[in-house]
Amino acid sequence: MESNAHIRVNNLNVFYGKDHALKDISVEIPNKKITVIIGPSGCGKTTLLKSFNRLLDPTDNVKVTGEVFVDGENIYDPNIEVTHIRKKMGLLSQKPYPLPMSIYDNIAYGPRLHGEKNKKKLDRIVEHFLKTASLWEEVKNKLSAPASRLSVGQQQRLCLARGLAVGPEIILGDEPTSALDPKSSQHIEKRFLELKQHYTIVIVTHILRQTKRLADYVLFLYMGRLIEHGPAQEVLENPKQEMTREYIQGIIS
Numbered sequence: 001m002e003s004n005a006h007i008r009v010n011n012l013n014v015f016y017g018k019d020h021a022l023k024d025i026s027v028e029i030p031n032k033k034i035t036v037i038i039g040p041s042g043c044g045k046t047t048l049l050k051s052f053n054r055l056l057d058p059t060d061n062v063k064v065t066g067e068v069f070v071d072g073e074n075i076y077d078p079n080i081e082v083t084h085i086r087k088k089m090g091l092l093s094q095k096p097y098p099l100p101m102s103i104y105d106n107i108a109y110g111p112r113l114h115g116e117k118n119k120k121k122l123d124r125i126v127e128h129f130l131k132t133a134s135l136w137e138e139v140k141n142k143l144s145a146p147a148s149r150l151s152v153g154q155q156q157r158l159c160l161a162r163g164l165a166v167g168p169e170i171i172l173g174d175e176p177t178s179a180l181d182p183k184s185s186q187h188i189e190k191r192f193l194e195l196k197q198h199y200t201i202v203i204v205t206h207i208l209r210q211t212k213r214l215a216d217y218v219l220f221l222y223m224g225r226l227i228e229h230g231p232a233q234e235v236l237e238n239p240k241q242e243m244t245r246e247y248i249q250g251i252i253s
Helices: 045-051 082-087 103-113 119-132 152-164 182-195 208-214 232-237 242-248
Strands: 007-016 019-029 034-038 062-070 089-092 170-174 200-204 217-222 225-231
Touching: 007 045, 019 045, 019 225, 034 045, 034 208, 045 170, 045 200, 045 217, 082 089, 089 152, 103 119, 103 152, 119 152, 152 170, 152 182, 170 182, 182 200, 182 208, 208 232, 217 232, 217 242, 225 232, 225 242
Parallel strands: 034 200, 034 217, 089 170, 170 200
Antiparallel strands: 007 019, 007 062, 217 225
């Protein structure tokens, strides 16, 4: 099947030891949209998200079968060069993890790693992505201060800026607002809505209200299976599967 989707999943199965965590998942993630993965705790949401950038590396305890294509490359092909795949992805975790260095160096770290040495260019990169993450005005006079001094909400926006600075095409978020206060969550949500013009965004959340605010496309997982997926309005307002309806209504959780 030919497709221009950034991410295409074919018959994906993931095992943690004897635990069959993902069961025969096949789906395409639409480009330059916000896709939200929903479902009860332990249903495989984070495992599916991690499969998209090879954070699920097959080991003695982890077995992955099936295919995950990113821009047409099967990232689970044994011969694939993983680094350039991961460079296409920016990842936001539940809790922000700024690097133990200054605000400036957090943003400049990735571009430097990829060979950028020019100070003026680095200055422009830092300013541009801090503005993109809506953080510039708050930190422009203290760029040399340790990133650890920022509030948790500011740290999450800094991590967003740091991820964008290496030029990804896809942003992955694993419950990226769960550790934030309401105002900081609002900041991140607003950024996502703006960034989808330029990036494919995939988010895991357990908050249905957030799904309704953000999602263009929804995947509903239950017990490792993809029960239903489709445009957000269809899945959230007129689900085809009874189990999806029960989850949205709070009957199952």
